[in-house]
Amino acid sequence: MRSAAGVIGASTGNDRVAAESIVVTPRSPEDTLQVYRPVCLPVGMFKASVILVLMWSSGYLGAEMAARYSSWHMLLSCRFAVAAVLLIGFCVVRRLRITRAGIARQVGLGVVMQGLYLGAISAAVGAGLSPGITALICSLQPLVVAAVAVPILGERIGPREWLGLAVGIVGVGLVVGGKMNSGGAPWWAYLMCAGGMLALVSGTLTQRRINAPESMAAALAVQCVVGAVIFWVVNVIVGEMVPPMTFDFAWSLAWAVGFATFGGWGAYMWVNREAGPMHASTLLLLVPPATILISWPMFGDAIGPWEIVGVAVSAVGVAIKLIGGRAHSGAQQTAPRRTPARATEVRGPELVRE
Template structure:
């Protein structure tokens, strides 16, 4: 398979698998609270990943625990904790999705001074158009809901944490393989989410066997698939591009929920999907300008000039 087709396949898998997390959250919270779902999701995922790592005798580089612990705290613990807790407190899912959709704009703005990834006018138009498209897709679920005002700070904080984690990953260019990175990040998330669940008295799993089906969904598709493909796209194509692909997750989630739960999209979803796709094409189809090489240039690949390279 050519590099262009390989990148396209990984990017497509990332969008589909990242979107599966929102479906898994809805499946899991039908049986229990978010604390319990997150604690068991990460505990099981960490156990499986460590088993694979030990069987393959994968070496953990010096300093990897500190690097990946920090990245996992930002990209998994604070991101998911902020978004899921905010929704649990009454923030509408559409509003949380729209807040999360600000992440590509934040990353693109900061990627210039932090990573040397500067956007062109065409890309900035694409980023703005993608955000409008996401707004149309989730239009039927926007509003203040029943949440207290401070609950809206949580999704914003989660979005900023994921942005910081994405930029830091691009800046550090850690030498760990995707397997080691996901294993260590999942482990720190398991410890932190487990501590929260124990403190809240929510660690006991429900008796309903459907809960374990939801756990299998989020472990395999979301933890292994979603975060694994996220790291691959980030390393191959850079922070701006992996963030831009997140614009496609709300319409993809919409398709998931229609097929699985019969949730009919709003009328504005179709033009919103078109705008999301157009925005992503404008950003990813544009060659990027780099003004500086990363500090660890000898250990990293230079991303291709376009999505298909």
């Protein structure tokens, strides 16, 4: 079938010929061929997004388990030390190399994303800040990323994306609304939590902007070494050098290394590289609802009706944001491009101009 806007359909006596040989003849020089981007997520990105939400939620669950047996800095120091050893061994076996410039880049990212972010958040919770308020403050990350995405990355945020972010944050508020008891946390705990959130925003945008060529395993290995050094220094300062030698602590440590570090941070870095900081940050809006749902069977935490409503509202908000973002991105990529009025014959993957 001949069409000015593109191939709409074709049917001839020979289906094979119709599928492999279609002639498109523009009616005038003004006609253009536009390709519309699908608004649904690719299967690989959808799987990575689900893994990110579940694994990131596991970090909070692991911290809750470990808090019963050790301090937050002891858990983080052991977590990063074990993860660094495993990742370095993996890189040696796979012969993954990293340059000095790459090491320098990842050291900087490790200080910001592992040291400042996790250190500030953990210290705030350790000072008495409730997990509900912590989750609510951290849920503001997508708004901060959206506000600075235009000047730093040149990304445009459409109205539907802003609507999705707003709906998602309302959902988070409903989820954590029943758990807002601060427990008498000092004022600086709130500042540390906000500072940790800003540190993650800074590291996320920097990682996307520099577009580092090193493999994710090598990059995460360097960051884990940095995190281990930072939190072992904290252990030395407070005089806590020996971790608890119990099965419960070992189990919580294995949980943190396997799920939070390898699963959570690995998925976050991959999604940020492939889909951008807005996509990765928006998915974190689903972490508080997912944490609530998972902690119910694990720790017996009760789930009220407002929390169930909040889970649904958060999911709707994230869906609006992601679908609106892909549609907006697709519209930007389909700008008209004028082509000369010549017949174009398409044979399979090849283009032959007459």
